[in-house]
Amino acid sequence: MVPQRICTQIVDENKSFNKDIPQFMRQVNLADAGFNYHVVAVLGSQSTGKSTLLNQLFGTTFDVMDAGKRQQTTKGIWLSKAQESPILVMDVEGTDGRERGDDQDFERKSALFSIATSEVIIVNMWEHQVGLYQGSNMVLLKTVLEVHLQLFHAKKERSLLQFVIRDYIGTTSMENLSETIKTDLMNVWSSLAKPPGLESSKITDFFDLGFTGLPHKILCSEAFDTAVDSLRTRFANNDAPDYVFDPSYHKRIPADGFSLYTREIWETIENNKDLDLPTQQQLLAQYRCDEIIAEAMEPFTKACNILQSEFLPGNICENLPIRMQEMFDQVMKDYDRQAKRYNNAIYEKKKQELLRSVDTSLYVFFQAQLNALQKELVSSFMKTAENFPCNRPFKELAAKEIEKSKTRMQEEAQSLMIANIDWDSKQFLLKLSEELESSCNSVCKQKLSSKITEMRTTLETRVAESLEIALQKPNLKVWDGLLDELLTNQKQATDEITRLFPLFMDSTEPELNQSYIHDFKKDSWIAFRKKVALEMSDVLLQQRLRMFFEETFRYDSDGMPKLFKKSGTLDRDYRDSVTKTLELIQVLSCIKYSDGRIPELGIDVKEIDSSFSTPTEFLTILNRKRVSSTSVNLKRTADLIYLDCKRSLVSTQTRIPPYFWALLLVLGWNELMAVLRNPFFFMLLVLGGSLLYILYATGMIGPARVIANRAAAGVVDYVTDKVTDSYEDRTNMQRESSFSRENSSEKTSIDGELEKAALS
Ligand SMILES: Nc1nc2c(ncn2[C@@H]2O[C@H](COP(=O)(O)OP(=O)(O)OP(=O)(O)O)[C@@H](O)[C@H]2O)c(=O)[nH]1
Numbered sequence: 001m002v003p004q005r006i007c008t009q010i011v012d013e014n015k016s017f018n019k020d021i022p023q024f025m026r027q028v029n030l031a032d033a034g035f036n037y038h039v040v041a042v043l044g045s046q047s048t049g050k051s052t053l054l055n056q057l058f059g060t061t062f063d064v065m066d067a068g069k070r071q072q073t074t075k076g077i078w079l080s081k082a083q084e085s086p087i088l089v090m091d092v093e094g095t096d097g098r099e100r101g102d103d104q105d106f107e108r109k110s111a112l113f114s115i116a117t118s119e120v121i122i123v124n125m126w127e128h129q130v131g132l133y134q135g136s137n138m139v140l141l142k143t144v145l146e147v148h149l150q151l152f153h154a155k156k157e158r159s160l161l162q163f164v165i166r167d168y169i170g171t172t173s174m175e176n177l178s179e180t181i182k183t184d185l186m187n188v189w190s191s192l193a194k195p196p197g198l199e200s201s202k203i204t205d206f207f208d209l210g211f212t213g214l215p216h217k218i219l220c221s222e223a224f225d226t227a228v229d230s231l232r233t234r235f236a237n238n239d240a241p242d243y244v245f246d247p248s249y250h251k252r253i254p255a256d257g258f259s260l261y262t263r264e265i266w267e268t269i270e271n272n273k274d275l276d277l278p279t280q281q282q283l284l285a286q287y288r289c290d291e292i293i294a295e296a297m298e299p300f301t302k303a304c305n306i307l308q309s310e311f312l313p314g315n316i317c318e319n320l321p322i323r324m325q326e327m328f329d330q331v332m333k334d335y336d337r338q339a340k341r342y343n344n345a346i347y348e349k350k351k352q353e354l355l356r357s358v359d360t361s362l363y364v365f366f367q368a369q370l371n372a373l374q375k376e377l378v379s380s381f382m383k384t385a386e387n388f389p390c391n392r393p394f395k396e397l398a399a400k401e402i403e404k405s406k407t408r409m410q411e412e413a414q415s416l417m418i419a420n421i422d423w424d425s426k427q428f429l430l431k432l433s434e435e436l437e438s439s440c441n442s443v444c445k446q447k448l449s450s451k452i453t454e455m456r457t458t459l460e461t462r463v464a465e466s467l468e469i470a471l472q473k474p475n476l477k478v479w480d481g482l483l484d485e486l487l488t489n490q491k492q493a494t495d496e497i498t499r500l501f502p503l504f505m506d507s508t509e510p511e512l513n514q515s516y517i518h519d520f521k522k523d524s525w526i527a528f529r530k531k532v533a534l535e536m537s538d539v540l541l542q543q544r545l546r547m548f549f550e551e552t553f554r555y556d557s558d559g560m561p562k563l564f565k566k567s568g569t570l571d572r573d574y575r576d577s578v579t580k581t582l583e584l585i586q587v588l589s590c591i592k593y594s595d596g597r598i599p600e601l602g603i604d605v606k607e608i609d610s611s612f613s614t615p616t617e618f619l620t621i622l623n624r625k626r627v628s629s630t631s632v633n634l635k636r637t638a639d640l641i642y643l644d645c646k647r648s649l650v651s652t653q654t655r656i657p658p659y660f661w662a663l664l665l666v667l668g669w670n671e672l673m674a675v676l677r678n679p680f681f682f683m684l685l686v687l688g689g690s691l692l693y694i695l696y697a698t699g700m701i702g703p704a705r706v707i708a709n710r711a712a713a714g715v716v717d718y719v720t721d722k723v724t725d726s727y728e729d730r731t732n733m734q735r736e737s738s739f740s741r742e743n744s745s746e747k748t749s750i751d752g753e754l755e756k757a758a759l760s
Contacts, residue, residue, distance in 0.1 A: 059083025
């Protein structure tokens, strides 16, 4: 695209700087030119054809004076770009202008500005002005040299003073003219007050001098054009042997900083402050680097926001390392592309600032990724650890898994690392390590605890079963077997805990093992006692005591039911049984061996309940009050059983005595003989006897007796009913008879007869 041929007023006649220069730079396509551009300024007396020269030389469009009016056209400083070269051209208001009168301020300031910003300064003068020391040109040159010394003495920056002699007619050779100008310059130079250390310096230490003569534009227009074309080549063609833009002239201001730099320079000049160009350049570098950082950070921040929105908390972002690296590379590239051209120290310093910002932004992702990974690794470790085979040392397997997880974390941290940014992954590794250790310990504890719980449940089930069986038929040595079983099981379990402990826990912690054993004992004792208390509830205890009493009282040592024939035996057995049962209550009241020994609990009972002060208190199931009430109840139950037995004994004893049967035989001997001798009665007797024998032989004597008893009872009931009915009838009739007697004697006799009949 051909850039527009535009020119703009960089400093206006009121000395205000134009704020639209950045826009101008973009319009002329120089904003991104870096160092690949040049600046030329023209100085000279008013109306000496400066604008005309620039327009023809560079193809610019600066205003040119109307020949008829001869008044100043260029006011302030104008800026344009050469049509075919990356050259910025400044057309400076002419010196010695009558419009400003004696005000030399702007002249000096514009010269200062031109020299501070331009590589080549074209000094435009008529030929007839050369050698006129008192003329305005020398004043101008003095000003130029003065300000150059002021600005660049420290850095010894060089510039080219390109003298263009206008209306050069050729009568005086260019060599002579240039010598004259040089002499004038040296005179001016020697008259200048120089800074310390530069007293003996020469003008050529700071300036290169160039001289060109241009013929009269109007009178010798062709020659003028040819000379201008030749001069243009020196500006435009960098291969030309007399190319004007020596690299040492460049002010090293990147094109994107040109507007800012020139503005700062002008404001400093305008405010009459000391113009310290190195400082200005540093300030520019700082300012521009900040701007470049802000520009570079804009897409970077956007990319961060996008990444953040995709980064679900707690999740691992698969391509994070690549994306982070891309983002980092891009932002650094954006910064380097522009900022590298500025002051190196500032560039490096600002680069560190940018790195810190980028570091802070990216570290959030680094941190989030490693935290998410840590969570995942811990959770996966827990799952794996849960399924470790039980027959292999848990700790060893866990240590291998932990090592694997740590390596994974290290690898991830490494992949996220970015060159020039030093992130410390040690803290994440340490945290992961701690988390895994703690998870491992918790799984170990959980596994060991579940194994212990399993063992305790088995023990409790076994002992509870034995307890139920033993207490169903209690005896005076009931606790011996139960305690032996409990302690044997406890021993087996604690041995197993000791065996398992090093598989799950750090074997250098024997106290921990002891605490597991201790807890196991405590829990198993508590469970045992609880079960005993349950089995000794009032109802169950009474039932079991009654059973024990009955067993002792009603059955003999072979388990056969006793048949009490004598009252004395009954009483003695009753007393024995009651004594034994009461003794059993005493035995049951406290869990201890039959020889009175208290079992070794292996724990402090105060841990179970602070109200227990001795093992006996813990092992006591029935307190004195319950023993007493249980004994009273037992006594009552036993009394009832005793009475029942006594009753049955009395009924047995009140049967027909044997001597009665002998008496009956003696007295009824004749009747018996009569029956035996009578064939009918004899046959009846034989039949009856045979029937009885058959019933006895077939075992039907019992049922037959029951039937007989029932039949007899039926008969008795029937007879009783009949008698009762008859008695009631008779009573009713008596009532009616007495009522009739009061009314009629005749009726009385009838009633009397009826009554007799009824009585009969
Ligand atoms: N004699 C002579 N006149 C010229 C030459 N070039 C231009 N002029 C005339 O000089 C007059 C001033 O030209 P400008 O180019 O406006 O001069 P200037 O130095 O830019 O003027 P200011 O910007 O007002 O200081 C115009 O009328 C031109 O025609 C030249 O080479 N010789």
